[in-house]
Amino acid sequence: MTFFRRSLQSSKSNSTTSISSLYATPNSVDTLTPEFVPEVIDDELNSLHFKFTNFALDDEVVDIASETATEASGVATMKTSPSLRTGSDVKWCVLLVGLPASGKSTVVRQLKQYLTTGTKQKCRVEIYNAGNVRRSQHPKRAxxxxxxxxxxxxxxxxxxxxxxxxLAMLLGDLQNDHVDIGILDATNSTRERRKSLLEQIHAVSPSTNIQTLILEVQCTNKSMRRFNIERKAQNADYIHIPRDVAVKDFFNRVQVYESHFEPVSAQELASLKLPYLSMINVGEEIIYNFENAKQTDFSLEDPIFLLICSFVTEYRTQYAPTYLMTLKSFYASEYAPLVSTPLAFAATSAETASTQ
Ligand SMILES: Nc1ncnc2c1ncn2[C@@H]1O[C@H](COP(=O)(O)OP(=O)(O)OP(=O)(O)O)[C@@H](O)[C@H]1O
Ligand SMILES: O=P(O)(O)OC[C@H]1O[C@](O)(CO)[C@@H](O)[C@@H]1O
Incomplete structure (x- = not known):
């Protein structure tokens, strides 16, 4: 197999997203989208990688020793067709993959808005969140x-x-033509889980034409992840829990997931025959693999598919700057290291919540 990589400059370790360079030139797409020189590489994912390397996080701020950051490694850009979906009976199921606090829910809320406003006939997009289902069916604090x-x-x-x-709710809404695109928001961390979800989708596919795509959202930048966890510690799982206790507990949750997380591999994609897109650190890197889609009736020209691709490639210029400004202000004023004394999680019964 041939593997491609495009890079602007040699990749640095950790994230290279620069808060100041981004918000100093929020409208300057040219300075953020330089020319890439393609080069052939070996890559486990058999993907086209695109890496945007002209932003660098000023400081890494970490106060949890166990935190790890993965080496940045990717690349990419894709052009979308201007034509948009009109009246086709194809339905879409987007399976998210990503560790807790990687930004999945935030990104897909933005994707929903992007798809809804980007289609002439206002395609109907819905997000189905496994965390919310958990909180409603299992109201004990987790x-x-x-x-x-x-x-x-x-x-x-x-x-x-x-x-x-x-997923059953999502598929029901696709089958009953209540929505056109259903997004499953869960970590979907293991191969077994992803395989079983796909089997569930296939079980209804004879009656409904459903195209499935894996969208992974990764956050390997320590400062971004620290900020995201601070925000997660304010969610419905942590009502009335002190901030330090909640942040530490969420870190623990992430670590549990990290130790069981099975990355999506080229082999897995070949066996599932699914197209794959991954966005790392709010679009600093994008990885994709559409190889296996060719073996199915999946159309790489499908306008919805192209819109999803363009959302991912535009993310760093359209959405990342606002996030990075918030991040900068968080570290300038709000951020405080956690107290070192271990604090027990107060296990009280949780309020049922319907939002993240
Ligand atoms: N791209 C982003 N833009 C703006 N804010 C973000 C972004 N990514 C993460 N955040 C912040 O981090 C917090 C956590 O992100 P989010 O809830 O999207 O993660 P998640 O991967 O869905 O987590 P979980 O799997 O635990 O539900 C958000 O509440 C938001 O404040
Ligand atoms: O079952 P999975 O794939 O881990 O995903 C659902 C879980 O992910 C989380 O969003 C992780 O933080 C939980 O709220 C939720 O229960």
Whole structure:
């Protein structure tokens, strides 16, 4: 197989997204989208990688020793067709993949808006969030201890059920023509989970023409992840829990997920026959693999598919600057290291919540 990589300059370790360069020139697409020189590389994902390297995070701010950052490695750009979907009976299922606090829910809320406003006939997009289903079906407060993995663990099995129930709602809405694009918002961290979700989709596919795509949202930048976790510690799982306790607990949750997370591989994509898109650090890097879509009736020219691709490629210029400004202001004023004394999670019953 031939692998391609496009890069602007040699990749640095960790993220290179610069807050100041971005917000100093928020409208200057030219300075943010330089020419790339293609080069052939070996890559496990068999993907076209595009890396945008002209922004660098000024400082790495980390106060949890166990935090790790992965080496940045990717590349990319794609052009969309101007034509938009009109009246086709194809439905879409977008399966998210990504660790907790990587930004999945935020990104797909923006994707929903992008798709809704970007289609002439206002295609109907809905997000189905497994965390919300969990909170409604299992109203006990879920501290990090809840997030076990494996078929022998009660909570692990429960989470599989919540994910299946969430997908069932999505598929029901596609089948009943209530929506055109359903997005499954869950971490979908293991190969077994992804395989089982696809089987569930295939079970309804004979009656409904459903195209499925994996969209991964990654956050490998420590400062971004620290900020995201601070925000997650204010969500419905942590009502009335002190900030330090909540942040530490969410870190623990992330670590549990990290230790069980099975990255999407080229082999897996070949076996699932699914197209794959991954956005890393709010668009600093994009990885994609559309190889396997060719073996199916999937059309790479499909206007919805092209819109999703253009959303991902435009993300760093259209959406990232606002986020990076918020990040900068967080570290300038709000950020405080966690207290070092261990604090127990107050396990009280949680309020049922319907939002993240
Ligand atoms: N791209 C982004 N733009 C703006 N804010 C973001 C972005 N990514 C993350 N955040 C911030 O980080 C917080 C956590 O992100 P988000 O809830 O989207 O993560 P998640 O991957 O869906 O987490 P989980 O799997 O735990 O539900 C958000 O509430 C938001 O404040
Ligand atoms: O079952 P999965 O794929 O881990 O995803 C659902 C879980 O992801 C989370 O959003 C992780 O933070 C939880 O709220 C939710 O229960």
């Amino acid at each position: 501290d990090s201890g809840f997030f076990e993995f494996g078929s022998t663990s009660t909570n692990g099995r429960l989470r599989e059920t919540f994910a299946r129930d969430t």
